[in-house]
Amino acid sequence: MRLAANARVVAALGRRSVKQTFRRPQFLAPILLFPSLLLAVNTGGAGRATEIPGFPEVAGFLDFELAGAMLQSTMLVGVSGGIALALDIEIGFLDRLVAAPISRSAMVLGRLAATAALGVVVATWFVALGLVFGARVEAGVAGVALIFVLVSLSAMAFGGLGAALALAAGRASVVQGIFPLVFVILFLSSAFFPRELMLEPAATVALYNPLSLIAEGIRAPVIAGISAGSLLEGLFGIAVVGGLGFALSALALRRRLRTG
Amino acid sequence: MPAAIETHALARSFKGDVVAVAGIDLEVAEGEIYAFLGPNGAGKTTTVRMLTTLLAPTGGRASVAGHDVAGEADAVRRSIGVALQEAALDPLMTGRELMLLQATLHALPRAEGRRRAEALLERVDLADAADRRVGTYSGGMRRRLDLASALVHEPAVLFLDEPTTGLDPVSRLTIWEEVQKLNDAGTTVFLTTQYLEEADRLADRVGIIDRGTMAAEDTPAALKAGIRDPRLELTIADGGADRARDVLTRFGEVAPAADGRVSVSLGGGRGQVAAIVRALDDAGLMMDSLDVVEPTLDDVFVAKTGRGLDDQRAREQEQRERSGDEQLVVEPARQ
Amino acid sequence: MSGRIATVRALAFRGLNEVVRVPGAAIPSLLAPTIFLLGFVSMFGNLTELPGFTSDDFVSFVLPVMMLQGAGFTGAATGVNLARDIEQGWFDRLLASPAPRPVLLAGMIASASVRALLPTSVLLVVAFAIGADYPGVVGLLVALVFVAAFAALAAAWGIVLALRFKTQSAAPLMQAGTFMAVMFTTSYAPLELLTGWLRAVATVNPVTRVIEAVRQGFVAGEVSWALTWPGLVAVAGLGAVLVALALRGMARSGR
Known part of the structure; x- marks a missing residue:
């Protein structure tokens, strides 16, 4: 009974978050539009980069860039989720939620579910874009499924960071x-270039940048194939970002509730 | 003497066949205060936007200060001062900067602009706050600043769209006094309001607008006199109510009033009161209180439109009307 | 006439308030082009190794692109701010005044041109610090003139959209428009090295001429009329079209 009620709350909050994004073109457009444009310029402008000695074996530069675009997109999902949450704080919606008899975990899960849903949108968009413009996912259908999982998880991880920011700053x-x-x-990761x-x-920074791990994790099924190594690295990168995001969110939320 | 404002069958419809103003004729004489009274969504703002050249009419014509609003927009703009609904002020500017900008927009020479800005700021009691940013002003201060900014070029015709909506009673009174003073000095004022008290107190003539058409137009007194007679309301001391009713029917139509009182219409004017009191006295009836109740503009409004002034659906209609098309949710972001 | 200049100045100054009087508001737009520069150089710096690349210094090569990108975003912000002014009713104040419409437009555009010089200054300092070639006084002046002019073009573009849509929701359209205008050019590499469709687009995109005009000083170290006049023509042509559209939008704003 309690579980069912909680599930309804999660669903309602999740739906609201998704609608918030889709109803405002100024929220949704940057998430898909800007990474797509950057993808277009990168492939058009630096497409010959694959000829540089030392560039990994790829079918085309677009294949290589897709992962970076998806990663950038999930980061923007996180930022826009943060903006939405900050607006909720500004208009007092968060206070209303906190005052309501809703478990904290339901509130968080609602937002996470919405973020994951946006991750699916992002993955669908870029995989479709890639296929239309001639990229190939080497690992096939299983590879596409893996991309969906990694992109959704990555969106949730950055959603956590965005939420932490919103909770700490409280202003959109x-x-x-x-x-x-x-x-x-x-830019300081291997998202767009080996x-x-x-x-x-930058190359040294990229070596330790968890974003490099995520990008390479998403990229592996596209340009090479499924490998346990790169999958684990990708998941590790996501775990680092997500862990940081959720720890900071918890801290910021506790401070916010204590100080009112 | 030419009319300050004149319209013939003035109309405006929006996309999707939304008719906001459906043919309005009005004439406002120079030096008059004319109040446009109506609920939200009645077409008040749309009319003002047409008269101030911000919105092109889709039918009919209008002239302000002798110039056609469509064909001679620039001449109209030089003659009018405009303070629109919900004072649109830039929170980042100071009051003085706004006044100087307004003077510049009206191409006043620099020194002249400064002089008038100072004088007006003094006049609306904002001299001390002139160098503070508008963002720190209270609602009343903003309206006063907006009013002052509309006066920099000494316009012949002043348009005020709901000048006191949302203001506290004291701020409202200040604005009223200022408008009255301006009018005394010869400025024609066209104001819209949803407050009957405001129209009653300020206006020489009132136009009641409802669903885009003029429902009635006259002086406040004539409007009130036109709908029904004043009434006498009485509280009859215990037990005499039934007998009192029999007495009162001789004078006019009797109806129960609030709080167990009884009221009678004064078809023969206030002069009847003495006769009624005598008759009740002759019948041995005691009165605890008596009042003469004049009809209000509210009564006029209900009589002319069949509705009260607060209509939520109409409010929403006004929202759509103001933007001209569908409203999108918008963030107050600054870039 | 002096009254009109005063109006342009007053409106331009008001536009500057957005960056001067809002604490912190200037920082993102001030730093974004510099961040882009550092990122692009770090990532794509090795493109100069491709045979046929006309410069061996990628910083100098992309610096002009980032200058124009900063100018473009500043211009787009002018459009977003106008959309906000329209939403909040401020713009009615201007429209109800007898100030000539071209003067109102000039005021908004002028503020964008002035504002654009801020991110460019930061960008230049950082670029020279990491080894961009000094283009000489003339080269620098030519670059700055084009940056200011391009900001004006982007502002006009933003204004056209703001007048059309009357909502800040149109912001991504304004930003994406200027982004594409600047990037779908010889932004990353010389024309010969661009792949298929981008080469076609860059060839016809007038902004390519503007980029080449700004770039000449940084890459060749000298300014030539042959690389300058196409840029001037491109700015004049785009300006004529966008200003005409903006004035039409203003005239139609009450329709």
Whole structure:
């Protein structure tokens, strides 16, 4: 009974979060549009990069870039989720939820479910885009399924970071201001270019950047095939980001509830 | 003397065949205060936006200060001052900056603009707050600033769209006094309001607008006189109510009033009161209280439109009308 | 006439408030182009190893792109701010005044041009610090003029969309438009090295001419009329179209 009631709360909150994103073009568009545009420019402008000595064996530069675009997209899911949460805080919706007899876990799960759903949208969009423009997923259907799982998990992990930011700052404009930072972290990873061919000092940073692990985890099924090694690395990267996000969220939420 | 504002069959419809204003004729004389009274969604704002050149009419025509709003928009803009609903002020500017910008927009020479800005800020009691950002102003201060900014170029015709909506009683009174003073100095004022008290107190003439058409138009007194006679309301001391009713029927139509009182219409005017009191006295009936109740503009409104002034559905209609198309949810982001 | 200049100045100054008076608001737009520059150089720096790449210094090569990108986003922000002004009713104040519509437009556009010089300055300092070639005084001036002009174009684009949609929800459209305009050019590599469709688009995209005009000083170290005039023509042509559209949008705003 309690479980069913909780499930209904989770579903309702999740639905609201998804609608929040889909009803506002200024939220949804950046998530899909900007990574798609960057993908287009990257493949068009740097497409010949595959000829550089040392570039990994790939069918095309688009195949290589897809993972980066998906990763960027999930990061934007996290930022926009953070903006939505900050707006909820600004208009007092969060207080209403906290005041309601809803378990904290239901609140968190509702938002996570919505984020995962957006992750599925992201994966669908970019896999379709890739296939239309001639990329190939080497690992086939199983590879596509794996991409969906990794992208959804990655969206949830960044959703946690976005939520932490929103809970700590409590203002949408601050969360929005973090936007450029998304690119810094991303550019300092192997999301868009092989780590070995990047310039120093970025190449060294990319080596320790968990985003490199996630990108390479998503990329492996596209350009090579399913391998336990890269899958585990990808999951590890997601776990690092997600763990950080949820720990910070918990801290920020506790502080917010204590200080009112 | 030419009319300050004149419209003929002025109409405006929006996409999807939403008719906001369905043919309005009105004439406002120079030096008059004219109040447009109606609930949200009646077409008040749409009419004002057409008269202030912000919205093109889809039918009929209108002239302000002798200039056609469609063909001679620039001449109209030079003659009018505009303070629109929910004072649109930039929170990042200071009050003085706004006044100077407004002077610049009206191409006043710099020194002249400064002089008028100072004088007006002083006049609306904002001189001390002039260098603070508008974002820190209270609602009443914002409206006063908005009003002052509409006066920088000494317009012949002043448009005020719901100048006191949402204000506290004191701020409202301040605005009323200022509008009255302006009018005394010769400014024609066209204001919209959903407050009967405001129309009653300020306006020389009132137009009642409902669903885009003019339901009635006259001086407040004539409007009130036109719908029904004043009534005498009485509280009869214990047990005499039935007998009192028999007496009162001789004078006019009798009806029960609130709190167990009884009321009678005064078809022959207030002069009847003395006769009624005598008759009740002759019948040995004691009265605890008596009041003459004049009809209010509210009564006029109900009589003319069949509805009260608070209509939630109409409120929503106004929302759509203001934007011209579907509203999107919007974040207050600054870039 | 002096009254009109005063109006342009007053509106331009108001536009600057957005960055000067909101604490922290300027930081993202100020730093974004620099972040892009550092990121692109780190990732794609080795593209210069491709045979046929006309420069051996990727920083100098992409710096002009990032300057225009910063100008583009500043211009788009002008559009977003106008959309907000329309939503909140502020724009009615301007429209109900007798100020000529081209003057109102010029005021908004001028603020974008001035604002665009802020991110560009940060960008130049960082770029020179990491080894971009100094283009000489003339080269720098030419670059700055084009940056200001491109910000004006982007602002006009944003204004056209703001007048059309009247909502801040149109923001991604404004930003994506300027992003594509700048990036679908010879942004990453010389024309010959671009792949199929992008080469076709970059060839006809007038902004390619603007990029080449800004780039000449940084890459070749000198300014030539041959690389400057196509840029000027592109700016003038785009400007004529966008300003005409914006004025039409203003005239139709009450329809």
